[in-house]
Amino acid sequence: MTKRTGTKKYAALLRGINVGGSRKVPMAELRTVLEGLGHGEVRTYLQSGNAVFSSAGGDPAALARELEAAVEAHFGFRVACLVVDGEYLRAVAEACPFPAAELEGKQLHATFFSEQPGGERFAAVDAAAFLPEEYRIGDRVLYLYAPDGLGRSKLAEALARRTVVKDLDATTRNWNTVTKLVELTQD
Structure with a gap:
């Protein structure tokens, strides 16, 4: 997928997932959750909660809160998410x-x-x-x-x-x- 006009690339860092058999978040499902939020160019890296995406949303804290809510709704448990942009x-x-x-x-x-x-x-x-x-x-x-x-x-x-x-x-x-x-x- 090509980069959409007016978008910026971000990394989402999910805390404490896929460790010791609990709080399982399959990366394919995480990609689906991010795409469902309207983000593009979604990729994951490793199985430890690293995702990259493009978005027109400019506030990393708001993007993190949105992702936390979507992960909780999809998987049934809260996961702290930090979202940072590529420049940072x-x-x-x-x-x-x-x-x-x-x-x-x-x-x-x-x-x-x-x-x-x-x-x-x-x-x-x-x-x-x-x-x-x-x-x-x-x-x-x-x-x-x-x-x-x-x-x-x-x-x-x-x-x-x-x-x-x-x-x-x-x-x-x-x-x-x-x-x-x-x-x-x-x-």
Whole structure:
């Protein structure tokens, strides 16, 4: 399908689906849900809740709320969805404070937030205690360097505590996924 005039490309990041046998969202059905909302050029990436689409709707937060409601109506459970445009994703990749080109995709992660987290949220995390793991805060994103991967990261555990991410929707992607989503959302 070709790009429709006046549309922009977005990525939808669904949180916590298709993990451990619960909250199943087949990607073919997710594509159908997005198309049913009137979006074009719908594609999914992997089975972990990454979709790319074009839309004339210009407000990512409104697109996310619309998708959350449609997913709940279709699948019967609520899924937090973040929607970001391709320009934002490219800016996130370009602003990465770690040497992404020198690292394996499993060593670098981006946690996307529904809004900008204040630095006070992270005050209780003693970053020095987790070295060589490190994190940096960007524009509605947290960059995490975890040399042994996310599954073994003690810093990721500390950053995911409810007191740190309270009242925020957040979802994490490894750097391979981030770069692929950048590619898929470019015109």
